[in-house]
Amino acid sequence: MTGLSAAISTGESGDMSGDVSGAIASNSTTRTVDRALALLAEVCAEDSISLSECARRAQLPASTALRLLRTLEGSGFVDRDYDGSFRAGARLIQLGASALGRQGIVRLAEPGLRRMVAATGESAYLAILGPNETAIYIAMVEGTHAVRHTSWVGRSLPLANLAVGRALLDDIGPAGYVAERDRLEPDVTAIVAPIRRPGGVAGALSLLGPTYRIDDKTLHRYGDIVADEARSLGTQLGIAPPRSPGPARTPRQETGT
Amino acid sequence: MTGLSAAISTGESGDMSGDVSGAIASNSTTRTVDRALALLAEVCAEDSISLSECARRAQLPASTALRLLRTLEGSGFVDRDYDGSFRAGARLIQLGASALGRQGIVRLAEPGLRRMVAATGESAYLAILGPNETAIYIAMVEGTHAVRHTSWVGRSLPLANLAVGRALLDDIGPAGYVAERDRLEPDVTAIVAPIRRPGGVAGALSLLGPTYRIDDKTLHRYGDIVADEARSLGTQLGIAPPRSPGPARTPRQETGT
DNA sequence: GGCAAAGTTTTCAATATTGAAACAACCACG
DNA sequence: CGTGGTTGTTTCAATATTGAAAACTTTGCC
Numbered sequence: 001m002t003g004l005s006a007a008i009s010t011g012e013s014g015d016m017s018g019d020v021s022g023a024i025a026s027n028s029t030t031r032t033v034d035r036a037l038a039l040l041a042e043v044c045a046e047d048s049i050s051l052s053e054c055a056r057r058a059q060l061p062a063s064t065a066l067r068l069l070r071t072l073e074g075s076g077f078v079d080r081d082y083d084g085s086f087r088a089g090a091r092l093i094q095l096g097a098s099a100l101g102r103q104g105i106v107r108l109a110e111p112g113l114r115r116m117v118a119a120t121g122e123s124a125y126l127a128i129l130g131p132n133e134t135a136i137y138i139a140m141v142e143g144t145h146a147v148r149h150t151s152w153v154g155r156s157l158p159l160a161n162l163a164v165g166r167a168l169l170d171d172i173g174p175a176g177y178v179a180e181r182d183r184l185e186p187d188v189t190a191i192v193a194p195i196r197r198p199g200g201v202a203g204a205l206s207l208l209g210p211t212y213r214i215d216d217k218t219l220h221r222y223g224d225i226v227a228d229e230a231r232s233l234g235t236q237l238g239i240a241p242p243r244s245p246g247p248a249r250t251p252r253q254e255t256g257t
Numbered sequence: 258m259t260g261l262s263a264a265i266s267t268g269e270s271g272d273m274s275g276d277v278s279g280a281i282a283s284n285s286t287t288r289t290v291d292r293a294l295a296l297l298a299e300v301c302a303e304d305s306i307s308l309s310e311c312a313r314r315a316q317l318p319a320s321t322a323l324r325l326l327r328t329l330e331g332s333g334f335v336d337r338d339y340d341g342s343f344r345a346g347a348r349l350i351q352l353g354a355s356a357l358g359r360q361g362i363v364r365l366a367e368p369g370l371r372r373m374v375a376a377t378g379e380s381a382y383l384a385i386l387g388p389n390e391t392a393i394y395i396a397m398v399e400g401t402h403a404v405r406h407t408s409w410v411g412r413s414l415p416l417a418n419l420a421v422g423r424a425l426l427d428d429i430g431p432a433g434y435v436a437e438r439d440r441l442e443p444d445v446t447a448i449v450a451p452i453r454r455p456g457g458v459a460g461a462l463s464l465l466g467p468t469y470r471i472d473d474k475t476l477h478r479y480g481d482i483v484a485d486e487a488r489s490l491g492t493q494l495g496i497a498p499p500r501s502p503g504p505a506r507t508p509r510q511e512t513g514t
Numbered sequence: 515g516g517c518a519a520a521g522t523t524t525t526c527a528a529t530a531t532t533g534a535a536a537c538a539a540c541c542a543c544g
Numbered sequence: 545c546g547t548g549g550t551t552g553t554t555t556c557a558a559t560a561t562t563g564a565a566a567a568c569t570t571t572g573c574c
Contacts, residue, residue: 034331040352044352067286068287070285075291088359092356093356093385095345096353098411099349100354100411102411131346139354151364153354
């Protein structure tokens with residue numbers, strides 16, 4: 001059950017015998033690197049994955065996949081288990097933590113997520129816009145009910161037809177939130193509100209829980225909670241600008257190779 | 258502008274032109290990918306960075322750096338500002354969030370970090386072993402004092418000579434924690450304890466605060482707190498093993514050839 | 515305007531990467 | 545105890561990538 005990754009799909013593929021015309025091809029991108037990144041994504045989409053599985057999904061010959069994965073391993077972007085399978089490496093975790101930490105919104109959102117959980121018992125998420133018309137869940141606070149939605153952090157979803165997509169595109173009604181039942185997965189109800197800031201939508205807060213527990217009245221109550229938190233977060237973002245304004249270069253250079 | 262950059266650099270031996278030895282080099286890694294990953298790391302090390310600065314730090318010709326960065330951009334691993342400078346992209350944030358989310362330890366550690374902050378007011382961190390003898394800070398809860406240590410999340414440090422390194426290598430005294438004053442940075446005191454689990458050390462909990470506020474007595478009190486939380490976390494990890502317990506083969510996915 | 519610095523694009527010989535095939539292991543099964 | 549299927553690994557001709565230099569654009573500054 002990946003879910004991730006599937007989105008990419010390489011656009012073309014299949015039988016490549018003909019395609020002489022090509023010409024357009026890739027606008028000066030490096031094939032080697034694209035492939036390595038695709039492999040990295042495949043590795044991240046699973047807890048751990050074997051070489052051949054990974055190669056198959058990325059549609060690469062095993063020998064090439066092996067070489068690239070070994071390179072990724074050499075830089076610490078993937079790790080290798082005792083049994084030879086691959087998993088996300090420490091370097092990736094580091095860069096991810098660093099990139100996430102720079103997203104001020106993650107830090108700012110946490111208290112609100114926590115309050116949402118305290119008020120509802122359901123799992124609360126923060127999502128942002130990803131590449132290619134996708135939404136990405138980048139933070140969550142787990143709910144307190146025994147039956148609850150469990151981690152979607154890192155998951156990416158298409159914007160189309162989902163509540164989170166409508167929120168991120170600011171396509172919502174006057175209530176300030178949008179809810180949907182059983183859309184992506186049966187028995188899951190999503191309640192989402194956009195985090196608006198001067199420049200546009202910075203992200204979205206979501207509450208995800210089992211449909212059976214959320215009747216219409218509860219849904220509206222939760223919706224107001226989510227919308228309130230999203231508004232408050234938007235205000236904070238408006239006050240504290242997102243990033244260091246000046247072109248000032250930071251002198252430090254860390255990262256061990 | 259420029260100026261800085263070159264000066265700081267790699268901390269060891271001045272002239273690095275040669276690197277003749279080579280031995281390490283060719284062990285079946287692909288240069289292209291290594292370079293792209295180095296560029297990715299450079300981009301992540303800064304809020305945003307220009308092409309030439311990035312190329313200089315990675316010691317690559319501008320034309321190559323541009324090609325590789327564009328490839329990274331094409332996959333969403335880096336983004337480009339309106340002014341052309343590069344920054345971490347959504348895809349990286351996604352994979353990072355996913356990888357971090359999979360590190361069960363992050364989720365488990367959070368309550369403990371929170372308790373540490375509640376008890377001391379200082380910022381609390383979780384660190385794990387990174388590649389190449391480094392430690393990586395992957396989670397934190399910010400302290401409550403007006404003067405406090407602020408985010409090192411994503412930062413990587415050498416193990417050698419640092420308290421966090423000794424904890425991660427389990428080279429600590431009988432007290433169950435190790436503390437150091439003003440080692441890495443003046444006026445910063447670190448109090449660290451290893452999170453031990455059956456297989457070895459899973460990570461380390463750190464409390465970081467200004468030296469002037471932490472006298473010897475306070476230091477020992479905090480040390481006990483940190484050590485207690487680390488022990489408790491280690492126990493939890495021992496009970497709830499990290500996912501995929503067995504050497505379970507990669508599952509199914511039986512696409513016909 | 516004119517100068518300097520940075521970003522972008524182009525070219526093509528020199529060099530690095532690729533992948534089909536071959537191998538060695540391993541596993542499951544009859 | 546093979547037989548057939550799978551996986552991880554290595555090899556080396558065929559192919560893609562590289563980078564110095566030059567040309568061009570843009571931007572900032574005096």
